[in-house]
Amino acid sequence: MSESCGNPNFESEALMSRRPKYDKTKICVRCKLAMGSVVIRHVVYCKPCFGPMVATKFRRTLEPHINVTPDAGPRRKALKAPGSLLLGFSGGLGSVVLLDLVNRSYFPPSNSTGDASSEQTKSGNGIGLRDEKAERRGGKDHPRNLRVWDKGSVCYVEICGAFPGMRDRTEEMRDLVNSNFPQLEFISARLEDAFDDAWWNAVGGKLVDGAFRVDVSSEELHLSAMSGEATPADRLQKYISLLPTQTAIPSAIQDLTRLILLHTALYRNASHLLLGTSLTSLSVSLISSISQGGGFNVREEAQEEWIPPDSRSRPSQIPIRIIRPLRDVGLKECAMWAWWNGLHIPGREKHPGGKQGVGALTYNFITGLERDFPSTVSAIARTCAKLEPKQVSESHCILCQRPAQPGIQDWKERISIRSFIDSSIIPPPHVSRDGIFAKEKSDSGDLPSPGLTPLLCYACHTTLTSRSPRGTARNADMASPLPSWVNSRLSDSIATTRKMGEGAMRDSIRDFLLEEDP
Amino acid sequence: MSTPPTLTINVEFGGGLELLFANQRKYQLSIPVLIPPDTTATPPSGSAPPPILSKPADITFLIRYLKENHLKERPELFVEGETVRPGILVLVNDTDWELEGEGDYALKEGDEIVFISTLHGG
Ligand SMILES: [Zn+2]
Ligand SMILES: [Zn+2]
Numbered sequence: 001m002s003e004s005c006g007n008p009n010f011e012s013e014a015l016m017s018r019r020p021k022y023d024k025t026k027i028c029v030r031c032k033l034a035m036g037s038v039v040i041r042h043v044v045y046c047k048p049c050f051g052p053m054v055a056t057k058f059r060r061t062l063e064p065h066i067n068v069t070p071d072a073g074p075r076r077k078a079l080k081a082p083g084s085l086l087l088g089f090s091g092g093l094g095s096v097v098l099l100d101l102v103n104r105s106y107f108p109p110s111n112s113t114g115d116a117s118s119e120q121t122k123s124g125n126g127i128g129l130r131d132e133k134a135e136r137r138g139g140k141d142h143p144r145n146l147r148v149w150d151k152g153s154v155c156y157v158e159i160c161g162a163f164p165g166m167r168d169r170t171e172e173m174r175d176l177v178n179s180n181f182p183q184l185e186f187i188s189a190r191l192e193d194a195f196d197d198a199w200w201n202a203v204g205g206k207l208v209d210g211a212f213r214v215d216v217s218s219e220e221l222h223l224s225a226m227s228g229e230a231t232p233a234d235r236l237q238k239y240i241s242l243l244p245t246q247t248a249i250p251s252a253i254q255d256l257t258r259l260i261l262l263h264t265a266l267y268r269n270a271s272h273l274l275l276g277t278s279l280t281s282l283s284v285s286l287i288s289s290i291s292q293g294g295g296f297n298v299r300e301e302a303q304e305e306w307i308p309p310d311s312r313s314r315p316s317q318i319p320i321r322i323i324r325p326l327r328d329v330g331l332k333e334c335a336m337w338a339w340w341n342g343l344h345i346p347g348r349e350k351h352p353g354g355k356q357g358v359g360a361l362t363y364n365f366i367t368g369l370e371r372d373f374p375s376t377v378s379a380i381a382r383t384c385a386k387l388e389p390k391q392v393s394e395s396h397c398i399l400c401q402r403p404a405q406p407g408i409q410d411w412k413e414r415i416s417i418r419s420f421i422d423s424s425i426i427p428p429p430h431v432s433r434d435g436i437f438a439k440e441k442s443d444s445g446d447l448p449s450p451g452l453t454p455l456l457c458y459a460c461h462t463t464l465t466s467r468s469p470r471g472t473a474r475n476a477d478m479a480s481p482l483p484s485w486v487n488s489r490l491s492d493s494i495a496t497t498r499k500m501g502e503g504a505m506r507d508s509i510r511d512f513l514l515e516e517d518p
Numbered sequence: 519m520s521t522p523p524t525l526t527i528n529v530e531f532g533g534g535l536e537l538l539f540a541n542q543r544k545y546q547l548s549i550p551v552l553i554p555p556d557t558t559a560t561p562p563s564g565s566a567p568p569p570i571l572s573k574p575a576d577i578t579f580l581i582r583y584l585k586e587n588h589l590k591e592r593p594e595l596f597v598e599g600e601t602v603r604p605g606i607l608v609l610v611n612d613t614d615w616e617l618e619g620e621g622d623y624a625l626k627e628g629d630e631i632v633f634i635s636t637l638h639g640g
Contacts, residue, residue, distance in 0.1 A: 021616035038614040047612070093533065093636060280636075331636040335607055336614075339532055339634055347534045364604075367636075371604040 021374070038336050041374040047340065051127030054333050058101050062325035066148060066272070068318070082318050083271030085149035087184070088261045089156045091173055091346040094326055095276030097334045099154060099181050100343055101325070102274065104129055106148050107183035127340045149272070153185040155264050157257045161192040161233045162240045163351050172346060180343075189264060194256045195239070196232035200484035203267040208491035216242050216464050217478040220451035223490070226481060235481035242480040248463045250360075251292060253351070255400045255460070258322075259485060262401070265320050266308050273306075277324040280331040280370055283380040288362040290384075293462040306401065309489060327381065330370065397457035398486050404457040452486075522571065523551045525627045529584065533635035535606065540590050549625065553579050577608065578621035580631060595637070607634040 022039045028046035029036075030053065036044030045053055066079045087102060089095045156173040160166035170188045177186040193199035201207055211226040230238070236256075243249055265273045277285065307319045326334065338345055370377045397404040453461060464480075482490075529545040536543045552571035578600055585597050596603060601621055608615040609632040610623055625631075 021620075026617050036614075036617055037612065039616040044617065331605070332607060335533055335634050335636040339609075339632070345533055367605040 038332075040330065040333055041378060047127060050333075050336065050340070051129055054329055054337050055101065055105070055129040057328045057333075058325045059105070061328055062274070062323055065321055065323055068271075079148045081149045081271050083149075083269045083320075085152040086187075086261065086265040086268055086270040086273045087152065087154045088257075088273060088275045089154045089173065089177065090276065090348050091156070091169065091176075092276065092348040093331060093334045093338060093345050094278040094281055096176075096343050096345050097278075097329075097337050098274060098276035098326055099177070099184065100337070100341065101129070102152065103181045103183060107152055107181075109183070126342065127337070151185070152183065153187050153268060153270075154181070155187040155189055155261055157189045157191060157193075157260050159191045159253055159257070159351060160349070161190050162236050162253065164237070166351060167349060169346070169349060176344065176346060187264060187268075189260050190232075191253065191256055191260070192232035192236040193260055194232075194483040194485075195235035195481055197484065199232075200263075200488070203263045205263065205484055206488050208488055210491070211487045212482050212490050213479040214452050214464070214482055215478055216244070216480050218451070219453065219465060221453045221456070221461075221464060223450045223452055224479065230481070239480050239482075242478065243463065244465060247292060249351070251459075251463050255463070256483065259401065259483065262306050262308075262320060262322075263485070270320060271318055273320055273322045275322065275324050276326055278326045278329055278331050278334050279378055279381055280366060282324060282327045283377045283384075284363045284366045286380060286384040287366065289459070291362070293459045304402070309396070309401070309485075328378070330374075330377065331367075332370070397460050398452070398455040398489055399460040399483070400457060401485070402457060404455075452482075524548045525551050525575070525625060527580075527625055527627075527629045527631060529580070530630070530632045531634075532632060534637070535596065535633050535635040538591055538593075538596055539584075539588050545588065547580075547583070549575050549580065549583060551575060574624040576621060576625060577610070577615060577623050577631065580625060581621070595635075596633075602633065603637075605635065605637045607636065608632070609634070 021042065022036070022044045023042045026036050026044055028034045028049050029043050030045060030049035034046035034048070037047040038045055038050055040053075063079060066081050068082050085102070085106075087095075087099060089099065154177050156170065156177075158168055158170045160168045170190075174186050174188065177184060189199075197207060212223050213226045215222040215224070240249060240252065243252055261273055261275075264270075304322045305319045306322060337343075366377060366380075395404045396402065452464075456464070526546060526548055529547055531539055531543055539545070550571070551574065553573050553575050554571060555573045581597060581600070581602060585593055589596055594603070596606070598604065602608060608620075609630075610618045611630050612632075615621075615623060
């Protein structure tokens with residue numbers, strides 16, 4: 001700003017505190033006529049231009065990924081998704097705005113071909129999706145006016161089962177969705193469903209006889225047979241209570257929620273799972289994910305494709321695309337959209353301990369940064385989107401089912417006091433003939449001890465074990481239940497191993513897995 | 519002997535902030551037109567000695583006023599220092615306060631000031 005050649009540090013500090021949040025003029029950058037109503041990352045918009053701006057960002061992120069073959073360049077083909085649509089709903093600001101945008105854009109009321117007309121009736125001073133000029137260019141037969149997904153559903157995963165005494169908000173969310181977005185079907189799920197055979201069966205999972213538990217006090221995460229009857233909520237609470245740190249709790253909840261949503265999407269023949277992660281929330285989760293060992297999957301935080309593990313037996317299975325259409329839309333834009341359209345935000349329920357984790361600290365840091373230096377937050381997301389792991393992963397973590405970094409075991413073996421094992425060949429667990437015994441087989445001498453560690457990504461291993469195992473007393477209580485999808489795949493691995501007919505291997509399975517047998 | 523002049527403004531809370539304010543979304547407030555000059559601000563460079571009430575009531579004052587008179591719980595969720603906590607948006611007559619001078623905006627009779635929380639996340 002200053003042309004002088006004074007001390008640049010002094011100059012910039014002096015400017016920093018008094019700098020207006022907008023560049024140069026208060027006139028809207030889009031229509032260049034109206035006085036601005038809102039400043040988004042230094043750019044000024046008037047109220048009528050703000051709505052189309054948000055809607056454009058939303059579409060630009062989502063629409064290239066709707067058709068099976070993504071379009072490059074200007075779109076010519078009509079948008080048609082190969083399956084149905086599932087929206088993840090938390091009750092938070094981003095997810096309410098996502099529902100509203102999806103509902104207006106792709107599920108207009110049946111008496112209307114587009115959403116532009118219904119816009120105005122909904123709220124007198126509401127803001128619309130469409131730029132009138134662009135609308136005229138698009139015309140009446142624009143592909144947007146055909147239904148992109150035949151069916152749309154909203155899944156709310158209630159987490160109160162993890163924390164006794166927490167409020168169950170399922171009915172509140174059901175009412176909100178049914179009354180505001182009647183074109184979308186409401187589906188309720190619960191966090192404890194992850195540990196519920198009935199749910200697993202209902203979403204088409206393969207039921208297995210006998211479940212596993214994992215000794216979280218051991219770095220190897222030794223497995224044994226689960227004994228006794230416990231309700232799904234008991235198992236969930238046990239799982240949460242055995243997590244080593246406060247930070248691990250929100251991570252674990254997020255991972256369980258994600259897999260519940262994915263299996264729901266799979267069962268519903270969904271081709272797309274949309275999440276209401278805003279730019280702000282994405283930056284928070286990127287930073288906190290990296291700080292918790294999730295650097296390998298940093299790109300998946302923004303966008304990912306999930307190929308269900310069973311897909312080999314069902315070749316027609318389409319992968320499910322997980323898309324965050326608000327990843328270029330900050331929380332400020334979400335809040336203004338919601339305010340100007342009169343949307344009610346029930347909010348996400350805070351759970352005990354949520355305020356102390358790395359995620360919450362990162363959240364405070366990012367929101368402060370976003371207020372004072374608004375452009376930095378989008379820079380974080382853009383930078384992370386460019387990060388790419390050096391190695392390509394062929395295996396997937398058994399717990400979160402994201403790509404698992406190859407060679408984690410090598411590294412873990414190097415930092416722990418063990419004999420050298422050549423584990424350069426760790427086969428992808430879910431296609432492997434050897435499964436969980438791959439490592440142990442090469443370990444001559446000692447009895448193999450089946451563990452979950454080789455099947456986990458670094459982040460999940462950290463979530464389960466980041467407390468020093470040496471500082472923890474080993475007792476029977478350190479055995480944690482596992483989600484159904486983990487049990488299912490472990491059973492597959494073991495069944496395969498059994499068929500191999502190796503006497504020693506069978507013995508070891510008996511020792512470690514069937515100890516409850518008479 | 520006369521009471522100091524006041525102006526009437528309307529305050530509204532959104533995005534869950536009303537929970538901190540006795541769950542009341544809308545307030546009509548009568549606040550003084552002039553307030554004592556901010557002790558931390560630079561004294562005016564003019565010649566006149568500063569009177570006791572010298573500065574027009576601004577949004578910074580309103581934030582303090584709300585905190586002292588109407589905020590019922592967890593002030594850290596509303597204020598940070600002399601301003602609102604990051605993640606809270608302020609609208610002045612339906613316009614982002616960042617276009618209106620933020621805390622320095624001098625309140626006028628009939629102004630509509632809205633505080634919206636984004637802290638419910640996505
Ligand atoms: Zn404009
Ligand atoms: Zn994982």
